[in-house]
Amino acid sequence: MAAAVEFAAGGFAGGRVERIAKAAGVNKQLVFHYFKSKERLYSTAVHTALSTFPPANPTGASPPEALKAGISAILKAVETEPLIRTALADCALARSGPEQVHDSVGQWRESHRSAIVEVLTDGQRNGFFREEMEPGTVAGVILNAVIGAALTTRPPESVADSFHPSVSDFQTLLGRLVVDYCAWH
Numbered sequence: 001m002a003a004a005v006e007f008a009a010g011g012f013a014g015g016r017v018e019r020i021a022k023a024a025g026v027n028k029q030l031v032f033h034y035f036k037s038k039e040r041l042y043s044t045a046v047h048t049a050l051s052t053f054p055p056a057n058p059t060g061a062s063p064p065e066a067l068k069a070g071i072s073a074i075l076k077a078v079e080t081e082p083l084i085r086t087a088l089a090d091c092a093l094a095r096s097g098p099e100q101v102h103d104s105v106g107q108w109r110e111s112h113r114s115a116i117v118e119v120l121t122d123g124q125r126n127g128f129f130r131e132e133m134e135p136g137t138v139a140g141v142i143l144n145a146v147i148g149a150a151l152t153t154r155p156p157e158s159v160a161d162s163f164h165p166s167v168s169d170f171q172t173l174l175g176r177l178v179v180d181y182c183a184w185h
Helices: 002-016 017-024 026-036 036-049 063-080 082-093 099-125 134-152 168-183
Strands: none
Touching: 002 017, 002 036, 002 082, 017 026, 017 036, 026 036, 036 082, 036 099, 063 099, 063 134, 082 099, 082 134, 099 134, 134 168
16 A cells, blocks of 8 residues: 555655655545545554554463564564554654554554463463563563564664664564563572
């Protein structure tokens, strides 16, 4: 979708409907006919991108493996969909842009946090994770750490830079750190 590419590159503020229309091979008025506003176009593009990356649901996996899968799902979303990276950054940095985007990003984050809470709670129930940890708090820390790591790394199509590891470099490290933190010692 032309809007996803444009908004991924410039965010809501930098995205231009004229460039979107040109890339899509239509006129600007047709874009406004269907989407009514730049805000709705951006909201639709972000909602579509987020909906393609639901929380991981690895059936039959142990809680530590399910936790690693949840972390991997978030990292994969940010690594493979530049618009998610941009929307997360836009929402984290400012309350600008359409409220619907902030709501969609918030719901996406909450669905991933809730999935992590379920894994942690299941892991506590089954003796994999420490009983004294509070799953909601730990899940929030995990989610913020994963998104923060994903936002501070370079996407795979960028030029390699030794000071900016790739998202996939964090996947194993974060998974191990989180599982080690939650596990009995």
